[in-house]
Amino acid sequence: MSKPKQASIHIRCDEKLANEFKQVVEQNGYTKSLIIREMMQEYIDNSKKLNLASQQDTMAKVIKTEDIDKLEPLKDITADDLLKLAIRMAEKHI
Numbered sequence: 001m002s003k004p005k006q007a008s009i010h011i012r013c014d015e016k017l018a019n020e021f022k023q024v025v026e027q028n029g030y031t032k033s034l035i036i037r038e039m040m041q042e043y044i045d046n047s048k049k050l051n052l053a054s055q056q057d058t059m060a061k062v063i064k065t066e067d068i069d070k071l072e073p074l075k076d077i078t079a080d081d082l083l084k085l086a087i088r089m090a091e092k093h094i
Contacts, residue, residue, distance in 0.1 A: 009036075
């Protein structure tokens, strides 16, 4: 099995911040790369959760205000299709 393709990310930051980050990471027994990868994944996960919450808020407002124009794209979707769509959306954000 082949390993996934690797990519490098280079950032600029204040030297003091970089040195302090390196020191703290090493004191805790980790690598800078590991911590940054975990922070990146956490940011992505949080972003997806916020996006889902935003979509849910929008849907709730549309349904609550009964704004028919905004509901128009959903009018021809069956209950089964709506359920499948909801499951796919939930799977993406779990």
